[in-house]
Each structure stands twice: as structure tokens, then as C-alpha cells.
Amino acid sequence: MRKPKGALAILSTVITMSLLVTACGGAKSSNSSDPKSSGSAGTADTAKLNIMWWGSQERHDATAQALDLYTKNNAGITFSPQYTDWDGYWKKLPTLAASKSMPDVFQMDAAYIQEYVSRGLLEDLTAIDLGGTIDQGVIDKSKIDGKLYGVPLSYNGTGFVYNKPELEAAGMTLPKKDWTWDEFFAFAEEGRQKLPAGKYAIGDYTTVWNWYQDYQMAYGKGPMFQDGTKLNIDKDLWFTFQKKYEDFRARDIIPKAAVSAATVENDPKADPLLSGLTMTRGVAVGAVSALEKMMPGKLEVVNNPVGPNGGGWAQSTMYWVVSKDSEHKEAAAKFLKWIVSDPEAGKILKTTRGIPISSTIFDSIKSELSEGELLGIEMYNMAADKAMPFAPAPPGWADFVKTYSDTMTEVMFKKKTLDEAFDVIMKKGEDTQARLAK
């Protein structure tokens, strides 16, 4: 009699446990991202939109608040938000894409959008009505093969900030909009003549692959990665460029290798600009405000040096996109129009996704923008007309970028000659190409 009782006890425990677990999950999953449970499909009036983004806690909080407001104004539209950090996001999204369960609306980055478009995962949004709040030029720059797949969100781009009072005190020529690469190098040499010892006009960006890429693109030889699979380094240009920096290093026109290596960007003590080591620093639009905060009133901005083909880049690198598999495309489009053009939404979201590129939202928060953020926009505007296309390292090239930077560090420290470094980099490029071609 006792034996079956024991068995029964165990069995029933197992069953109860599994039931408990399932019941728990069942109740909670009612607000999960299951597309089947998301209300009647198709209409723009009632829908449960799955929405996903990456970012900081601040962005999460603001976005959740904006979604609540939208639900309040549009009864019938609810959201099932998910958010994570940058790395996790790009690990999770491929699984969702492969299982055809991508959220209706999600955030997209310029480094990845090409890949998702080419796999046919994103809805063509060319016809979307953005309420005329985003500049046509910006929209055109965001298009891929003539179609708009992502609604651009914020100003981004590259340029330089410079320490105006110190440059003026030394009697240096100030950088000006659309300075050429020759003027840029001349500016560096002038720095050696006029600046006190231990101070430099420019920093040493030898290890930064896209700093060279900027040069190559300016001289019309195209981006370093083509179609995401081919490496394109123009040998002559590369050597011209690198020899210039090698020569500068030898003549103390740029800081010594050990000094450059010890700099930490945005660190209050080790940042080259903040510490007074260099008079200029390359910076992204979004990062200008952080620098301005630490050196209030001292900084001015200028775009990247230009060549015959232009210089630097200036465009949005963050987008909202709609999944091709979404059952609520209409509702999604309507929501996107709202979030990029409604001043109320703008007031909630503020600059949590960068400085808003939409004019109505920008106007609605303009008075709240800091000096630094306005300076960032000034930089964007300077760079916009000569800007070249944004060319990030495509997925799969992270290793190569690491090798590039490591190898060039060795060059800086004279552990490798330029010829040796070039061979190492090209070899790594070929390996990566072969791996991606598989």
C-alpha cells in the first residue's frame, strides 16, 4: 500500500510543478510578443504592435512613456515593447528574423540596414507620409536602391572640434569649413611652429581604419568595403597617407606613439582635447555635447577635411523600420508618422535617440537643447553639403578592424614597417573575404 503512494506522490508533484510553471507562463504571456494573440489583424484602428529597440535606460523610460501616450490618444492600439542593449539586440534580431517573428516596428542601424534589406526582411516605406517634417535631402540619403526602408531619426555625422581660444592665442590659422586635406596637413605643420612644445594641432589617428577610409573616399577611390564582402584599399593612396603620418611622427608634428596610446576619449583627464594635448579632435555629432560640457564656450566645430569627392559623412544612422511580415503595416506606418512628427512625442523623447532630425520635433524641444547639442547640429550642417556616403564596417569585418588597429599600433611603435603592415592587413582582408564568400 505504501509503495504506490510514494510513487503517486512523486508523479503528482511532477505534474503539479509542470502545471504551475505553465500556468505561470500562460498568464504572463498574454501580453507577450505572440503575433497570434495580437488582436484582429490588418486594420489600423485596433492592433497590438510589437516594438523593439536598443539603448540606454533613459531611452527605455522615455520611449515607454511615449508609447503610453500614443495608446491614450489612439484607443485600440497597444504596444508590446522589448528593449535590450546594443550587443544583445544584434544577437536576438537574427533569430527573430530567421523564425519570421520580428517585431512590427523596430530600431535599425546604418551598419545593418543593408543586410536586412537585401534579405527582404524590411517593408518598403517609400510611400509613408512623414508629414513633411524630415528634409528631403535627409530622406534621399537614407534610401537604399531608391527606396526608403527606414525612417531616419537623428543627426549623426563626423567632424572636428577645436580649441578656439588656444589656437587664437598661438596665432594659428583657424580651421574653416570645407578645408582640404592639404590644408589639414598644413595646419598640423603650422602647429609645430606656433604651439608650445608638448602641444599638437592634430592627433594621431593612424590606428583608426575609417580615418584612412575618409581620405580614400575623398580622393574618389571608394569605401574600404564593397558590397560588404570585398576589401578595397588603394595601395598608392594608403602609402601616401601613412607616410605622411610617419613623417609627422618623426618630426614631432603629432604626439609620440606612447603619448597617443595613453589617451582615452571623453575621459576627463586622459582625453587629448580636454588635457590640452591636441587642439583638435575628430568627433561624432552626438558626442559634441559631452565635450562641450567639459570645456564650455571654448569649442568650435568644423567638418572633416575634403578632397575632390567631398569629405566626412552626415546623415542619420538610426532608423525605425517595419517588418515585412508585420500584420499591422498600416498601423505601424501611422505610428511612425506620429513618433517622428508629433511635438508631444518629441517633448517626451527629447534627445534620447540623438538630436531629432524631424523639424517639428526639433522645434518643439529646441529651447531645451544644450549649447553642446546645438554645436553638434552646427557641425552636422557644415558637413552636410560635402558629405560622402556613410560607410561603416559591414557585419563580419570586426576581426579585420581589430587587426587593422593592432597592426597600425605596431607601426606607430616602430615594431613594423609600413610594407609589413600593409601585407598583414591585406592578408587579413583576403582571409575575411574568403570566409564571407563561403
Next chain:
Amino acid sequence: MELSRSRSRSVLIHLLMIAASIVMLYPVFWWVGASLKDASEMSSAAIWPKKPVWDNFVKGWNFSKEYTFARFFGNTLLMEAWNVIGAVISSSLVAFGFSRIKFALSKFWFAVLLMTMMLPGQVTLIPQYIMYNNLGFVNSYVPLVLPHFLGGGAFFVFLVCQFIRGIPRELDEAAKIDGTSTFGLYYRIILPLILPALVNVAIFTFIWSWDDFMSQMLYLNSIDKYTVGLALRMFIDQFDVQWGQLLAMSLLSVMPSALIFLFAQRYFVEGIATTGLKG
């Protein structure tokens, strides 16, 4: 003479071992020190900060507006509890079946079981996600817990199986003669004997699912269900990482595993000796 020579040798060996341990433990020391550093000192090589900032722990603990880390620890421990229960029950039951009960094609099924062990997780990841998504279990702990109840860890089944095979069959026969049922055999005879192996299963299930970041990230969407691993990721922004708080909280996050190792070590060593499993 003999004594002093052996003593000096043991001193030498100890010195060497202490030196090696310090080298091995250096990252941990640095970690503890760094969790007390503020951002400006983070890049310095010094182990101990000039001015320890306990703020990292306080701010890190209350990082999210909605929940503190207590919630995330609670979530994780709840999930872990179910995982361990599931793994222990299912692995012992299944292993008992394979090693003690004769049934049709048992060798074949065992081979199938072993093959699931060879299957890389990436292969099953997407089909599994589709399945759970269709069942509506995404954003719940079900996809994380359920596999453990279904003999999910083929490796554990295999482990316990080998262990049971080492138990003399005479015990079974004696029990059968005394009139126990098959289940009684499992419950009264085998289960108490495989306890060391099950402790191993429990420990490893705990540690492996604590570390299994990928599926937690995949299946848990909303912050109220976040595990510690996911919550730690909130300190990392695309351009900006709150290193101090991240290191402080990750130090806390390894505590449960470390404590379990510490207190279960006796069973653990016993388990390794008898099953041949190493961490």
C-alpha cells in the same frame, strides 16, 4: 636532517603554489578593486582605488527605475529552482529507465539521446524559438524551465546512467524479491544511491543555466522578468558603459554560483570522483 630537507621542500612548493594562485587570482582582485573605483580611475592598473566608492554598489543596485537588483536576483533564483528540480527529477527518471528497464529498441533510443548531445545548440535555436513563439510562451520562463523537465540535458541523463550502471544489480534483485514495484525500485533503491551524481547534476544545472545568457535574452522581453544576466546588460550602452556599476553588480551576480561551489564542494568532489565529470 631528513626532516628539515622535506620541510624546506614543502616550503618551496608552498611558496610556488601561493605565487601561482596570486597570479591566477589577480583578475579577481582587480575586479573587486575596480568595483570600488570611479570612472576616472578605471583605466589605472592599480588594484585598489585611492578612494573606494561604495556608490557603485548602491547606484548599480537601484539602476533601473522600476526594479532593484533584488527583483532580478529573485527572478533568476526562482527560475534556477525550477531548473534544478526539473533536471534532477527528469535526469534520474530517464537514466533509471535506460539503465534498468528492458524495453523495445532501448539501445536505439539511447543512441538517439546521445545524438541530441552532439547537436549544436545553434541548430535547434531557431526551430525552438518558432515553437515556443507559436505556443505563446515567449516572454515567460517556460522556454527556459520546461526543457529541464523533459530530460533536456542529455548529458545529465548520460551521466546518471553511467552512475546507475555502477550499482550492483543484486540490490535490484533483492528488492524485487522483497516485492517492490519498478517505481519503488527507482524511488527506494536507486535514488538514494545516486545522490552524489544528482548533486552534481543540480550544481551544474544551476551554474550552466545561470550562465546561459543567449536563451534568457531570446525569451525574456520585459524588464519585470529580467534575470541577473540580462539586467547586467543594462549598464552597457552603445557608446557608454557604466563600468563601475557593471563590475560591482557582476561581482554580486557570481556570488550564488561561488557560494554553491563553496558549500557543495564536498558532494561535488565526491561526484567527480565517482562520475569522472570535471568542471
